[in-house]
Amino acid sequence: MTRIFKKYIALFSIPFFLFASCEKELSTSPTSSVSEDKLFSTVENIETVLNGTWSYMNDTYFTYANPGYGAILRTSDAMGSDAVINPSKYGFPAAYSFTQMQINNDTRVSAFWTLLYKVIDNCNNIITKIDASVGSQEKKDQIKGQALALRANSYLTLATFYQFTYLKDPEAKAVPIYTEPAKPTSEGNPKASLKEVYNRILTDLKESQTLLSKYSRASSAKYKINTDVVNGLLARAYLNTGNWTEAALHAAEARKAYPLMSASEYTAGFNSLSNSEWIWGHGQTTDQSNASYNFHFLDVSSASSYYYSFMADPYFKDLFDANDIRTQLFLWDGLKGREGSLRYQKFKFRQNQTADIVLMRSSEMVLIEAEAKARGGLLxxxxxxxxxxxxxxxxxxxxxxxxxxxxxxxxxxIERRKELWGEGFALSDILRTQGKVTRKAFNTGGANPAPVYVTITTPEGTTGQVPGIGHTVLVFPDKTPFVANSPYYLFTIPQLEVINNPNLNN
Structure with a gap:
């Protein structure tokens, strides 16, 4: 087991419940191995661990369909109401049809759990060992504060997708909590209640906010967690738990320095940290671009996009006013093999085939503030x-x-659906609000439905009429209609975790 702690940066530590599945993978140490003591001896080394953990979270490929944390966000949208997933394209058809995230030995199911708990365990190592390292107190506060917030984000993701909303039953058992580094002798923890998980999240974020109070990041370093990001995470957590006053307060604080983007920015491709309203995101360069692979699913207009599988539901377009700048992004596809699909051209690769990944922006905070005030009676x-x-x-x-x-x-x-399409909020909002997936066939309706024909333009410039393509999955796999609080919406816990952690359901 000791060799696990010699893995390079982000992979230096693996939660105990993953040992069985990862032993073969971890059998060879890279030449850059360092001892655990040296790894945590200085703040500079520990910051390298933190940066590696961030990179692991966002850039790790489990498969090409699971490029890091972004794959969780893509899955959320694939399981929602407004994205039509091309069933013949690699990546997300099984999630779209609700036949994947309930299969406990599925690769994606295992990947998400592994990703989130590896990040948690790395953060646990940082949080528990930073105080004894050599370095300034200011730097220790920064690193510890960022690790606390990153751990909180993982627990917030787990609480969101692995159990129904807190407002349905705060005592419902969700996922295990770990705050100490995993060791070979560690035993598995039982599932904690949602109340316990959110208490952990809020405690971590409040401490993080205090520790980061003097920290200032460069404008180009939006992957670095500062108090704006922490306020955004607090706003999300308070919205989930029904604390409307605090949700509105922290959302307003989070967005103060990030003005809403202009029309030209909105149609520029959602691919750059330089966007004025991005609060948190993951930057990509030509030599560090794994997370950019998310755009092969999201980008439906670039010729170099492999899968272009996230199309829009035609009924989604009806939610927009004619003068809304966002309507400029809709286009009926005229390319061969795609005729009649509705593009929503929000996401575009940069010319060098990279794209930064957005994780938090001001528009979301505006909408959290609006919703919290509405639910609090301040219409x-x-x-x-x-x-x-x-x-x-x-x-x-x-x-x-x-x-x-x-x-x-x-x-x-509805505005959240319009503004945040493709950014990972579809399923999480359905779960949070105890709503249901809404999909219907794109046809004329009635007793004898017929196709709805739409006008397309081919690459050669000719126009024609073809049947518009809408949703192809309209019910759950058991043929029952979509309903609120369905177990089909939840991510299941992987089989190996159930086997290796006998305490899980205690």
Whole structure:
């Protein structure tokens, strides 16, 4: 087991419940191996571990369909209402059809669990060992604060997808909590309740906020966690747990330094950390570009995109006003083999085939603030926040006159679907709000439905009429209709975890 601690940077530590499955993979140490004592002896070394953990989280390939943390976000959208996944393309058809994330020996199921708990264990090592290292207190505070927030993000992701919403049952058992580094003698922990998991998340984030209070990052280093990112994570956690006042407060704080993007920025491809409203993201270069592979699924307009599998539901387009700048992104596909699919050309590779990955931005924070205020009964303030976003998107404004809380909340949730499409919030919002997937066939309806024909333009410039392509999966695998709080929405725990951790369900 000791060789595990000699793995390079991000792979130096593996949670005990993964030992059995990873032993073969870990049998060879790289030539850059260092001892555990040396690895954690200085703040400079520990920051290298933290940077490696971040890279592992975002850039690790389990398969080409699972390029790091971004694959979790893609899966969330594939299991939602507004993305139509091409069933013949590699990557996400099984998630789209709800036939994957309930299979406990599936590669993706194992990959997500492994990814999140490896990040947690690396952060546990950093958090517990940084105080004894050589270096300035300022640097120790920065590294520890960032590790606490990164651990909190992993637990927040686990709480989101592995159990129903906190507001349904805070005592529901979710996932194990670990705060100490895994050792060969470690025993598995039982599932903790959602209440316990969120207490851990909030405790970590509050401590992180204090430790990072004096830290300032470069504008080009948006992968570095600062208090803005921490406030954004707090806003998400408080929204999930129904603390509307705190959710609105932290969302407002998170976005202060990040003005909403212009129309030209919105249509530029969602591929750059330099975007004015990005708060947190993962940068990519030509020699470090693994996470860019996410764009082979998201980018439906670049000729170099391999899979172009995330198309839009035609009914999604109907949610937008005619003058909304976001409607410029829709285009009926005229390429051979894709005729009639509806592109939503939000994501585009840069010319060098790289693309930065967005993890948090101001628009989300505006919408958290709006929703929290609406759920707290402050409908006028909620509409003001919503209209702040709609104004810059040139969409019609919401008039709250004569509207109740349910109307305003519904408008905000629809705006989340419109604004955050493809960024990983589809399934998480369905779970959080106890909603349901909404999909219907794109046809004329009635007793004898017929195709809806749409106009396409071919690469040669000719136009024609073809049947528009909408959703192909309209029910759960057992042929029952989509409903709220369905177990089909949840990610299952991998088989190896169940086998290797006898305490899991205690």
């Amino acid at each position: 006028t303030e909620a509409a003001q926040r919503l209209n702040e976003l709609r104004t810059i998107r040139k969409a019609s404004l919401l008039d709250v006159a004569g509207k109740g809380a349910a109307d305003v909340i519904d408008a905000i949730l």
